[in-house]
Amino acid sequence: MILVRAPNSAIDQAALICRVIEACRNVVAEHETHLCDLDRAIGDGDHGTNMRRGLEALAAESRQLAAMPVSEAMIAAGTILVMSIGGAAGPLYGTLLMEIGKGLAAEPLPAKFPDVFQQAVAAVARRGKSSPGEKTLLDVLYPFSAAMIRGAPLQHLAEKAQGFADRTIDMKAMRGRASFLGERSVGHMDPGAASCALLCQTVCRELAQAGAA
Ligand code: ADP
Ligand code: MG
Numbered sequence: 001m002i003l004v005r006a007p008n009s010a011i012d013q014a015a016l017i018c019r020v021i022e023a024c025r026n027v028v029a030e031h032e033t034h035l036c037d038l039d040r041a042i043g044d045g046d047h048g049t050n051m052r053r054g055l056e057a058l059a060a061e062s063r064q065l066a067a068m069p070v071s072e073a074m075i076a077a078g079t080i081l082v083m084s085i086g087g088a089a090g091p092l093y094g095t096l097l098m099e100i101g102k103g104l105a106a107e108p109l110p111a112k113f114p115d116v117f118q119q120a121v122a123a124v125a126r127r128g129k130s131s132p133g134e135k136t137l138l139d140v141l142y143p144f145s146a147a148m149i150r151g152a153p154l155q156h157l158a159e160k161a162q163g164f165a166d167r168t169i170d171m172k173a174m175r176g177r178a179s180f181l182g183e184r185s186v187g188h189m190d191p192g193a194a195s196c197a198l199l200c201q202t203v204c205r206e207l208a209q210a211g212a213a
Pocket of ligand 1: 039043044046047050051086087088089090092128129130135136137138175176177190191192193
C-alpha cells in the first residue's frame with residue numbers, strides 16, 4: 001500500500017498528498033475536544049490541541065510537501081510535526097514520518113512499504129523507550145503494522161484501527177504522564193492511541209478512495 005503505489009503520475013501523487021493531509025487535518029479538528037477530554041482523564045488535557053496545531057502546520061505546508069518526492073516529503077512532514085505538536089507525542093509522530101521517509105528513500109518499491117513501516121514503528125518505540133502493552137500510541141502502531149505485514153487490504157486496516165485504540169482502555173499506563181496514575185489509568189482510552197487510530201484510519205480511507213491496494 002501507500003502513496004507511491006496509488007497515483008499514475010507526479011500530478012496525481014501531489015494531489016493525493018494534499019488530500020491526505022487535508023483529511024487528517026479535518027479529522028483531528030473534528031476530534032480535538034474528544035482527544036483533550038481523553039488526555040484530561042489521564043494526562044494534562046492538551047493532546048487534541050497539540051495534534052490540531054501539528055496538522056494545521058502540516059496543512060499550511062501541503063503544497064510544498066506535495067511538490068517533493070514522497071520520501072523527502074515524509075521527512076519534511078515529520079520535522080514539521082516534531083516542531084508543531086510538541087509534548088510527548090510530537091517527537092513520536094515526527095519520528096514515525098521521518099523514518100518512513102528514510103526507509104522509502106532506501107526501499108522505494110511499494111511492495112516493501114510494510115517493512116519500511118515496521119522499521120519506522122520500531123524507531124518510534126526506541127524514541128519513546130516504550131513497548132506495546134504500555135498504553136500508548138504504540139498499541140495502535142504495532143498491531144496496525146502487523147496487519148499490514150500480513151497483507152491486509154487498506155479497507156480492512158481502516159476498520160481495525162479503532163479496535164486497537166479501544167484495547168488501551170484496559171491497560172495500565174507505563175509511559176508518559178498517564179503512568180503517574182498507575183492503576184487509576186485503567187478504564188480510560190489512551191489519547192495518543194486514539195489520535196493514532198483516527199489518523200491511520202483516515203490515511204487508509206483516502207488511499208483506498210484513490211485506488212491504492
Ligand atoms: P504530553 O503528555 O507531553 O502532554 P500529549 O498529550 O500530546 O503530550 O501526548 C500524550 C500521548 O503521547 C500519550 O497518550 C501516549 O500515547 C504518547 N506517549 C507519551 N509518552 C510516550 C512514550 N514514552 N512512548 C510512546 N508513547 C508515548
Ligand atoms: Mg498531554
